[in-house]
Amino acid sequence: MSTRQNILVFRELPADQLARLQAAHSVTVADPKTDRAAFDAALPLAQALIGSSFPIDAAVLERAPALKVISSVSVGVDNYALAELHRRGILLCHTPGVLDETVADTVFALLMATSRRVVELSNLVREGRWTRNIGEEFFGFDVHGKTLGLLGFGRIGQAIARRAALGFGMPVRYHTRRPVDLAVQAPALLGHAEHRTLDALLAESDFVVAMLPLSDSTRGLIDARLFSRMKPGAIFINGGRGATVDEAALLAALDSGQLRAAGLDVFAKEPLPGESPLRTHPRVTPLPHIGSATHETRYAMNRLAVDNLLAALAGQRPAAVYDTAAA
Ligand SMILES: NC(=O)c1ccc[n+]([C@@H]2O[C@H](COP(=O)([O-])OP(=O)(O)OC[C@H]3O[C@@H](n4cnc5c(N)ncnc54)[C@H](O)[C@@H]3O)[C@@H](O)[C@H]2O)c1
């Protein structure tokens, strides 16, 4: 690629990271959620896009004939028309690795909040309803020593597994299409994590944590059949993507008592619609998709996304390219 390129920034970046782009290229900032007209106007000349949380689908790509590279400020790539990017030869970069520990912390916050009923009991205090010693009806469920089942045992799944096994003494079971060679890929988990078939994992686990990407193979994967295979009284946590879960089946499993509780950072539709029963269900702890939302981690993601984009525009191999051919 030649020297100054046209970059369209479709989500706010930290000022210093935006300045890095502006120093070398022509930059237009237009958030399609608040100024769709400006975004649409900049698309035809854009050679590069950087941002997140907006679908870059085939219709958007059709209006961006000069596009050569997209740098997503996210690890998940479900907002991008992957086959179309591959067909058009557009490079897709993302931000794996820099958010693993923070997202794992968020998932653990949900694990603790659901099992120890943190939000419910904190509200009891705040609302002046703590008038006598807490009785059995408010007791929780131990986390330490319980079995954790992971659907999704990639970068973030393994960070969750380390917390569970090494911090809380929890046996970890994971389900992937093929067992992971722990000695090579996750030596800290040797002797702590074991591969299971999906049904065996569900039958054994006190906590089932989904940390899956959204793809054709995972959309709606966690359905009524899977909930019915879980241990009665299990806790379900979703930190991956909302659409991997059949939300009606999740509600039915909560209402029948099959599930003790659910902790959800992600939903099929975000922001969660006001009428969703998941918003106010007494045994659901909902979070507004905050897995990676700390100052440090969001900054690291933005910096990596800018690094990726500048490298691609300089004709170098970016640190984190997503393989659209494999999608
Ligand atoms: N809540 C948040 O804020 C937040 C933050 C970061 C990532 N995420 C989501 O988490 C996902 C995982 O991130 P990662 O960095 O750990 O990804 P990763 O690619 O390292 O791991 C993905 C794991 O999912 C497994 N997997 C994929 N398809 C599967 C299937 N059909 N059946 C069983 N296992 C399957 C893979 O084998 C792998 O173990 C992201 O794609 C993103 O959607 C959410």
Ligand SMILES: O=C(O)[C@H](O)CO
């Ligand atoms: O995929 C990711 O990085 C998170 O969900 C933030 O969008």
